[in-house]
Amino acid sequence: MKLYPTKTVDEILTTLSYIIDIENSRNLYHHWRVAILTQKILVSDKSTTFYAALLHDLGSIGLPHHIIHYLIKPNPKNINLLLSHPIIGSQLISLIPSMEKSAQIVLNHHETFDGKGYPTAKKAKDIPEGSQIIRLADFIDIWINKKKNITLAEIVKKIKGSENKEFSHSLGEKAIGELRKKNFFYSIVNNKNIPNLFKESKSKIYPFKIKRGIDAIGLTLEVVAQSIDMRQPFSAGHSLRVSCYAMAIALAMKLEHDEVTKIKWAGLIHDIGKLTIPKNILNKPTTLTKKEFQRVTQHVLMTEKILRMAPSLEELIPIAFYHHEHFNGKGYPYGLKKENIPLGARILCICDAFDAMTSNRPYRPPLSPWIACEKIKALSGKQFDPEIVKYAIPILKSLGV
Numbered sequence: 001m002k003l004y005p006t007k008t009v010d011e012i013l014t015t016l017s018y019i020i021d022i023e024n025s026r027n028l029y030h031h032w033r034v035a036i037l038t039q040k041i042l043v044s045d046k047s048t049t050f051y052a053a054l055l056h057d058l059g060s061i062g063l064p065h066h067i068i069h070y071l072i073k074p075n076p077k078n079i080n081l082l083l084s085h086p087i088i089g090s091q092l093i094s095l096i097p098s099m100e101k102s103a104q105i106v107l108n109h110h111e112t113f114d115g116k117g118y119p120t121a122k123k124a125k126d127i128p129e130g131s132q133i134i135r136l137a138d139f140i141d142i143w144i145n146k147k148k149n150i151t152l153a154e155i156v157k158k159i160k161g162s163e164n165k166e167f168s169h170s171l172g173e174k175a176i177g178e179l180r181k182k183n184f185f186y187s188i189v190n191n192k193n194i195p196n197l198f199k200e201s202k203s204k205i206y207p208f209k210i211k212r213g214i215d216a217i218g219l220t221l222e223v224v225a226q227s228i229d230m231r232q233p234f235s236a237g238h239s240l241r242v243s244c245y246a247m248a249i250a251l252a253m254k255l256e257h258d259e260v261t262k263i264k265w266a267g268l269i270h271d272i273g274k275l276t277i278p279k280n281i282l283n284k285p286t287t288l289t290k291k292e293f294q295r296v297t298q299h300v301l302m303t304e305k306i307l308r309m310a311p312s313l314e315e316l317i318p319i320a321f322y323h324h325e326h327f328n329g330k331g332y333p334y335g336l337k338k339e340n341i342p343l344g345a346r347i348l349c350i351c352d353a354f355d356a357m358t359s360n361r362p363y364r365p366p367l368s369p370w371i372a373c374e375k376i377k378a379l380s381g382k383q384f385d386p387e388i389v390k391y392a393i394p395i396l397k398s399l400g401v
């Protein structure tokens with residue numbers, strides 16, 4: 001498996017930025033639009049700010065609804081919900097190698113020029129320029145969403161009205177100049193144009209360089225894993241644990257180094273498709289209806305679609321895609337049997353079930369690792385591959401969960 005860290009991390013971040021804006025099967029393109037606008041307004045330090053724009057609201061992923069709705073209709077009741085998202089987002093982004101500066105920009109993207117922003121009410125020059133640019137790009141996208149068919153004259157008026165309040169006068173004027181160029185404004189308001197405009201913007205940005213000798217891909221996928229799990233309060237740490245268990249089993253089975261890495265990484269993102277499932281279904285405290293359950297099962301199909309957006313991760317697709325197939329053919333989506341299910345997926349299936357059993361749920365306490373292992377043994381040859389169960393039990397039993 002030959003992968004280029006800079007290219008792979010770039011693909012992962014671009015994909016993450018795309019999927020966190022999916023709401024009820026349509027894309028709001030908040031992050032991509034803010035990134036396009038940011039690239040136009042940028043003065044210096046381009047990649048750092050552009051990548052910060054791509055993920056600036058990652059910290060809001062745990063909110064009940066997309067953050068744009070809270071910003072379109074500000075309600076004092078919701079302010080507490082919003083206050084922490086720049087902090088959570090910057091913490092997540094700082095875990096990605098070479099993105100420490102972008103994390104600082106994200107931390108300050110709701111600070112305003114007049115010192116009335118959050119989280120620390122910084123003023124004017126104390127706010128990094130990149131954060132001010134994202135504030136302005138964010139401001140424009142919020143108005144595009146707030147007022148249907150907003151005109152160029154109206155948006156210019158809104159920007160002028162907020163100069164030296166939300167952002168500096170000079171940045172406001174730079175944005176107005178860009179919006180007036182050719183058809184740019186009327187092009188960016190239309191969601192259909194976003195993928196092409198985004199491609200164009202990105203071609204003008206150098207991907208940030210990743211230092212040698214760091215497992216940048218693994219660490220970036222860990223951030224994706226945390227983002228996936230933040231959507232479901234009851235699944236905190238699930239993806240990371242599944243990945244660790246799967247890696248331990250793969251090592252015990254003496255699989256080749258590359259295969260172990262693929263299984264570890266596929267474990268981190270096996271549920272990435274869940275980012276596209278509505279939260280009210282994912283977090284429903286009562287039993288799901290048949291239709292809702294079907295929707296949840298679709299997360300594996302979405303996992304495949306999403307991973308196709310990051311071509312470097314192609315080899316992870318079969319492992320992640322089949323993690324709900326059962327050894328006896330009674331799983332989903334295809335009801336594959338035995339060795340027709342990729343080995344990595346058969347390993348993930350055990351780890352996924354083990355972690356679900358040993359995690360807390362609103363309707364039951366967690367099982368002990370010992371009892372969970374007894375249940376897994378009982379399902380050996382049915383849900384699980386008996387050969388893998390033999391390797392898995394001693395590892396899982398000894399875990400302090």
Ligand SMILES: [Fe+2]
Nearest residue numbers: 056057109110
């Ligand atoms: Fe934000």
Ligand SMILES: [Fe+2]
Nearest residue numbers: 030056057138
């Ligand atoms: Fe935003």
Ligand SMILES: [Fe+2]
Nearest residue numbers: 270271323324
């Ligand atoms: Fe799953």
